[in-house]
Amino acid sequence: MIVITALVLSGCGTSPTDSSSRYSIAQDRAPKGNFDVSGLEDAKPRYETPRKAGNKSPYTVWGKSYQVIDSNGGYVQRGVASWYGEKFHGHKTSNGETFNMYAMSAAHKSLRIPSYARVTNLDNGRSVVVRVNDRGPFHGDRLIDLSYAAAKKLGYLGTGTARVEVAAITVRPDGSMTLAGQPFGDNTASEPTVGGGEALFVQVGSFSQRDSAQTLLDRVRQFVGSPLRLKEVVTTEGRFHRVQVGPFSDESEALAAQSQLENRGFEQSILLTDSH
Structure with missing residues (x-):
């Protein structure tokens, strides 16, 4: 109800x-x-x-x-x-x-x-x-x-x-x-999946300042055993430094890592592909 x-x-x-x-x-x-x-x-x-x-x-x-x-x-x-x-x-x-x-x-x-x-x-x-x-x-x-x-x-x-x-x-x-x-959509009988076969990453944060991103990366490293990276991208809104966990080849693994991060207090994570 x-x-x-x-x-x-x-x-x-x-x-x-x-x-x-x-x-x-x-x-x-x-x-x-x-x-x-x-x-x-x-x-x-x-x-x-x-x-x-x-x-x-x-x-x-x-x-x-x-x-x-x-x-x-x-x-x-x-x-x-x-x-x-x-x-x-x-x-x-x-x-x-x-x-x-x-x-x-x-x-x-x-x-x-x-x-x-x-x-x-x-x-x-x-x-x-x-x-x-x-x-x-x-x-x-x-x-x-x-x-x-x-x-x-x-x-x-x-x-x-x-x-x-x-x-x-x-x-x-x-x-x-x-x-x-x-x-x-393609109207096939398969369920749409995140990533479409591309490598998946869990993004924990994105900052305009590299120092802030590095600080977060160091914090995340204490809690996860998966690989981490600091990716710099330029968008229409400016330059950003993204803290990402991965890559993951399987969506279920990426979602499990995202859940683990959320349980550790990293609640702003998003799931994305390497092309984003």
């Missing part, structure tokens, strides 16, 4: 007057520092067994009733996107998962969850694929709340909101996909 307080409190613009003690931050905000999203991959759509968690319909928030649609197939809509970040980081989403502002995720009022969607910023043409695992936003006429990382990739952190198009991605049990009801 959905916990109504989780519904009410999800999303950057959802509860501007909330003073609940479950949050240590009164006003939502971006994390400190310049989080590098240039190597952050989109969410990878895959088939997930339908579940009850987060899909109660109708549900009520602030006295207003909302309906969860019966099927995401064919869904495409334009509207306003906002974002949510540090205030909600580490707290439960509407389907019981833990919100990670550094992951490519989103909150939506009516799409079935968990699910996937392509979100396009209509002002700059950028698109991302996110996994929808939360309810919201319940503020004004906003259509979708993206995680901090997803909003940064779409380029609207500074303005707070953007005009977007949201198109649902439906994944069938055989792995084939549709985007807003139309064939999408």
